[in-house]
Amino acid sequence: MSNPTPEPSYSPRGAVDLSALNRPQSPPPGTPGGAPTAGGFVVDLTDANFQQVVQDSTTYPVVVLLWMPTDQANADLGTLLGRIAEEYAGRFLLGRLDAEAYPQIAAAFQAQGVPTVVAVLAGQPLPLFAGAASEEQVRGVLDQVLAAAEQNGVTGRAPGAQEPAEEAEEVEEPLPPLHQEAYDAIERDDLEAAEAAYTKAIKQDPKDAQAVAGLAQVALMQRTRGADLHQVRTAAADAPDDVAAQLAVADMDMLGGKVDDALARLLDLLPGAEGDDKEALRTRLVEYFEVVGPSDPRVGRARRKMMMFLY
Known part of the structure; x- marks a missing residue:
């Protein structure tokens, strides 16, 4: 043609x-x-x-x-x-x-x-x-x-x-009983009950990926509950090398759907971190991977970078 x-x-x-x-x-x-x-x-x-x-x-x-x-x-x-x-x-x-x-x-x-x-x-x-x-x-x-x-x-x-x-x-199909219990707890803003339900589900089946992801999501909601976005961002801007401050703002980004920003912020800190700071960054990144989902291409890219920086 x-x-x-x-x-x-x-x-x-x-x-x-x-x-x-x-x-x-x-x-x-x-x-x-x-x-x-x-x-x-x-x-x-x-x-x-x-x-x-x-x-x-x-x-x-x-x-x-x-x-x-x-x-x-x-x-x-x-x-x-x-x-x-x-x-x-x-x-x-x-x-x-x-x-x-x-x-x-x-x-x-x-x-x-x-x-x-x-x-x-x-x-x-x-x-x-x-x-x-x-x-x-x-x-x-x-x-x-x-x-x-x-x-x-x-x-x-x-x-x-x-x-x-x-x-x-x-x-x-209906949700498994403990998943439904956690979902209902989240709906009524009882995050502690949701955490307990997901934790129990994981104890019953450590390979329950949905429960692992749910627990990570609940932990994110607990950490950001009542946080003031402006204050968190100001604290992170004033202390760019403070891992705790950067973790806090990364949580806010993740909660707001800015997945790339949250992952990039922690990955940028990882090469220069040591000891407890490095472990805190690694742990939070792994938790984010669960929140986003292992099949998401952003997770695959971030996981490869994390492994490169860690080893």
């Missing part, structure tokens, strides 16, 4: 470097205030499905959003594109790629920052724009993509993802 080249209808300025983590944060997709979860005509791209999505672009247009889901500007654009994708009902598929989690795929698109939007038509990438944009601007670019797709014979419609929400609710 000929290479379609619709021009962006506005300036592509405004992209940010992939390592920039100091912008306003958004909750993860699917949580209040965050972008919607994937579904319908929106799919999250991974190493496992990327090649299939590219292959599908020979049948229908694919629009790829390279983003950082917990950055507010990225989340806003993802929400807008997802709404338009649902409105267009399959005229294109929106693929969302977490550029931090899948840097090799992002590099294939030669993205210099996020958010970046690229079309894929018949397997060929077509850069569209980078940075924030108004709804009118986004719709204009998408309409150009659909026109180019039609000219090149890519006129199929993307199948909507199945959403078996009702079936999932029917087969959902």
